[in-house]
Amino acid sequence: VSELRFNPLLGEWTATATARQDRTFLPPSDYCPLCPTLPGGFPTEIPEPNYDIVAFENKFPSLRSQPSIPVIEGTDLYPVRPSQGVCEVVVYTPNHSSSLAAEPVEQIHKLVRVWTDRFRQLEGLEFVKYVFIFENKGEAVGVTLHHPHGQIYAYPFVPAYIRKELAQAKKYFESEGSCLYCDVIDEESKYVDRVVAENESFIAVIPFFARYPYETHIYSKRHVQALPDLFTHGQRDLAEILKQVLAAFDRLFDVSFPYIMSIHQRPSDGGSYDYYHFHIEFYPPMRSPTKLKFLAGSEAGAGMFINDTLPEEKAAELRSHVQLVTWLEK
């Protein structure tokens, strides 16, 4: 059973996808479905070993290009629609025990190019209105497979969180005549204390308004709306700052740091979003080596986050773990 049900209380869609209850859950590494199939071995999702990166349709999707008919009929109050869309898995490397942070910057650069290609392909589908690239890393954020991978959801609508960002950016542009994100970058650059890393094309900060202790945002310094707007140099700079931030995360507590990585781009619905600004947000759940930040009453029930830390102090901590990145392949 898979369908989209409208929530009139919040004005947003919820996907019901009951088949996902049966998805593979933390299998032993010998039976990892994201490792390449070896001769005579367990048949995995990836039938060949020779690749750098693989993208494929999720076996347990919440959205499908050819969805089934909803099992329940909608009403005026409760609209229902087929769960049309695409859910892809992007396997970052054939190496099961690696992570994006542990991969060389060259591999992250390849991933940036693959993300760009997947974005272009998926936004070309008639029913796709928003392409969302993300990664859930670590059991603390609900990961069910440890092999390094991310996901892409191509939605048939612009999701609620993005709509909220778009509305804020549009309102600001109309009142101030400038891009909200460009002004945030200016403010953070001048203040300096919340900057984690920086290069010619990107800046990473724990922003003034961070909701999680180590919530880190990576903003494009150039006013662009999506990955295809980046030039070759921008793609390399994005790979470099991703490597710096991810490696710094792992050095913080000397663990493979869990996070949600959320890539925010303009919608793909044919509209004009010149006022919007491409960026990446990380929501790490750890607030100390032994404690997690949970979304509790105020966060989950009322929408007000309580950050137990100061972004300025956490940025200094994270910044102290940032190291220079060396490219082996020029």
Place this chain on the structure above:
Amino acid sequence: MSTEKEHEPSEPEMNRRKIKMEDGRYLFFYTFETSLAASESLQRDNPEKGTDE
């Protein structure tokens, strides 16, 4: 706001190959011309455009 560098470095060619799995789902293999995976791959495809089998 800043501008990108005028002289862009050349990048290794990206190849995309699409296969259809037994259950009807599609899968894309990405290889890059400088990588071991690309040199071992039997099939080469157009950069960025890719091919669909």
